[in-house]
Amino acid sequence: MVSRVQLSPGLVRLTLGGEGARQFQDNGLTDKYVKLLFTDPSSGQEAPRGVEHWRAALSAGHPVVRRTYTVRAYDAARAELTIDFVVHGDAGIAAPWAAHASPGEVVAAVGPGGGYAPRPDAVxxxxxxxxxxxxxxxxxxxxxxxxxxxxxxxxxxxxxxxxxxxxxxxxxxxxxxxxxxxxxxxxxxxxxxxxxxxxxxxxxxxxxxxxxxxxxxxxxxxxxxxxxxxxxxxxxxxxxxxxxxxxxxxxxxxxx
Ligand SMILES: Cc1cc2nc3c(=O)[nH]c(=O)nc-3n(C[C@H](O)[C@H](O)[C@H](O)COP(=O)(O)OP(=O)(O)OC[C@H]3O[C@@H](n4cnc5c(N)ncnc54)[C@H](O)[C@@H]3O)c2cc1C
Missing domain, CATH: 3.40.50.80 (Nucleotide-binding domain of ferredoxin-NADP reductase (FNR) module)
Structure with a gap:
C-alpha cells in the first residue's frame, strides 16, 4: 500500500502499488473488482508477505478470507490501483484493516472481475x-x-x-x-x-x-x-x- 486519503468520515482511499499491481490486467469495466486476501484471524497464523509467498501459502492451504472491492481506478503508467473502502466500524476484516492501514503494509489481491460499463449510446x-x-x-x-x-x-x-x-x-x-x-x-x-x-x-x-x-x-x-x-x-x-x-x-x- 503506497498511500491513504480520508475522503469522508466513512470512506478511506487506499492506493496499492508494487509488484502485484504491475501484473494487474485492466478489463476496461467500470465496476471491475478484486478479491482482497486476508489471513483468517481465527487461525492464529501470520499473513504471508509478497506475491510469491502468498502463491506458495495458497497452494499449501493457507487459511484465507476473501473480501470484494471495486477498483476505483487503475493507473497503468504508475502501476497503482485505487480502492475506496467504507469504514463501517470494528466488525469484519477488510474495513477495520483499511481504517488503520498505513503505507508500506502488504495486502494480496486477485482479479479483476466485473460486468458493467455504461453504454455510450444509451438514451x-x-x-x-x-x-x-x-x-x-x-x-x-x-x-x-x-x-x-x-x-x-x-x-x-x-x-x-x-x-x-x-x-x-x-x-x-x-x-x-x-x-x-x-x-x-x-x-x-x-x-x-x-x-x-x-x-x-x-x-x-x-x-x-x-x-x-x-x-x-x-x-x-x-x-x-x-x-x-x-x-x-x-x-x-x-x-x-x-x-x-x-x-x-x-x-x-x-x-x-
Ligand atoms: C462486486 C463488489 C464490489 C464491492 N466494492 C466495494 C467497494 O468498492 N468499497 C466497499 O467499501 N465495499 C465494497 N463492496 C462491499 C464489501 O465487499 C463488503 O462490505 C464486505 O462485507 C466488507 O468486508 P468486511 O470484512 O469489512 O466485513 P464482513 O466481515 O464481511 O462483515 C462484518 C459485519 O459488517 C457488516 N458490513 C459489511 N459491509 C458493511 C457496510 N458497507 N456498511 C455497514 N456494515 C457493513 C456486515 O453486515 C457484518 O455484520 C463490494 C462488494 C462486491 C460484491
Missing part, C-alpha cells in the same frame, strides 16, 4: 446505490460521454458522507440521507425520481435488501433484464462469507 442512465457502490458509480460517471443523460441516487446515512462526484451536465446526482434500517429508501427515491422509459441502462448495487426493493421497482417499470446490472454488494448482519454463500439460497437472490 438514459440510472445509477443507484450506497457508499459501497460509490466507487463503481464514480468510475461509470467518468466514463460517460459529455452528452450523456441520466440520474444518480446515492444513499448515505449522514450528510458528511457526501463527496465531490463529477458528472456530465445532463446527469443529475441526488444524495439521499436515509436511516440505515430503512431498506425501502433507495427504491422509493428511484421510483419517485424522474424517469425515462426509452433505452435506459441501469446500474444498481448496494445492501442486499435495499437492492431487492430497487429490483421490484425496475420490474414494475418493465425495464428489460438485459439493460440492468444489479446485485447486492453486502448484507446487513452477514459477513461476506455468509453473504456469498447465501447467493445460492432464496434469501440471497435479488430476483425473488
Amino acid at each position: 438514459w442512465h440510472l445509477l443507484a446505490g450506497d457508499l459501497t457502490a460509490l466507487p463503481a458509480i464514480a468510475a461509470a460517471l467518468e466514463a460517460l460521454p459529455g452528452e450523456a443523460r441520466g440520474l444518480v441516487h446515492l444513499e448515505i446515512h449522514d450528510l458528511a458522507e457526501k463527496i465531490a462526484l463529477p458528472a456530465p451536465p445532463g446527469v443529475e446526482v441526488r444524495w439521499l440521507v436515509a436511516d440505515p434500517q430503512d431498506v425501502g429508501a433507495l427504491a422509493g427515491a428511484v421510483d419517485s425520481g424522474p424517469w425515462e422509459s426509452r433505452d435506459i441502462q441501469v446500474f444498481a448495487h448496494g445492501e442486499r435488501e435495499s437492492i431487492k426493493a430497487v429490483r421490484r421497482v425496475l420490474r414494475q417499470r418493465e425495464v428489460p433484464r438485459d439493460a440492468i446490472s444489479i446485485s447486492g454488494y453486502w448484507a446487513r448482519g452477514r459477513t461476506e462469507d455468509a453473504f456469498q454463500a447465501e447467493k445460492r439460497e432464496p434469501i440471497g437472490k435479488i430476483d425473488d
Whole structure:
C-alpha cells in the first residue's frame, strides 16, 4: 500500500502499488473488482508477505478470507490501483484493516472481475446505490460521454458522507440521507425520481435488501433484464462469507 486519503468520515482511499499491481490486467469495466486476501484471524497464523509467498501459502492451504472491492481506478503508467473502502466500524476484516492501514503494509489481491460499463449510446442512465457502490458509480460517471443523460441516487446515512462526484451536465446526482434500517429508501427515491422509459441502462448495487426493493421497482417499470446490472454488494448482519454463500439460497437472490 503506497498511500491513504480520508475522503469522508466513512470512506478511506487506499492506493496499492508494487509488484502485484504491475501484473494487474485492466478489463476496461467500470465496476471491475478484486478479491482482497486476508489471513483468517481465527487461525492464529501470520499473513504471508509478497506475491510469491502468498502463491506458495495458497497452494499449501493457507487459511484465507476473501473480501470484494471495486477498483476505483487503475493507473497503468504508475502501476497503482485505487480502492475506496467504507469504514463501517470494528466488525469484519477488510474495513477495520483499511481504517488503520498505513503505507508500506502488504495486502494480496486477485482479479479483476466485473460486468458493467455504461453504454455510450444509451438514451438514459440510472445509477443507484450506497457508499459501497460509490466507487463503481464514480468510475461509470467518468466514463460517460459529455452528452450523456441520466440520474444518480446515492444513499448515505449522514450528510458528511457526501463527496465531490463529477458528472456530465445532463446527469443529475441526488444524495439521499436515509436511516440505515430503512431498506425501502433507495427504491422509493428511484421510483419517485424522474424517469425515462426509452433505452435506459441501469446500474444498481448496494445492501442486499435495499437492492431487492430497487429490483421490484425496475420490474414494475418493465425495464428489460438485459439493460440492468444489479446485485447486492453486502448484507446487513452477514459477513461476506455468509453473504456469498447465501447467493445460492432464496434469501440471497435479488430476483425473488
Ligand atoms: C462486486 C463488489 C464490489 C464491492 N466494492 C466495494 C467497494 O468498492 N468499497 C466497499 O467499501 N465495499 C465494497 N463492496 C462491499 C464489501 O465487499 C463488503 O462490505 C464486505 O462485507 C466488507 O468486508 P468486511 O470484512 O469489512 O466485513 P464482513 O466481515 O464481511 O462483515 C462484518 C459485519 O459488517 C457488516 N458490513 C459489511 N459491509 C458493511 C457496510 N458497507 N456498511 C455497514 N456494515 C457493513 C456486515 O453486515 C457484518 O455484520 C463490494 C462488494 C462486491 C460484491
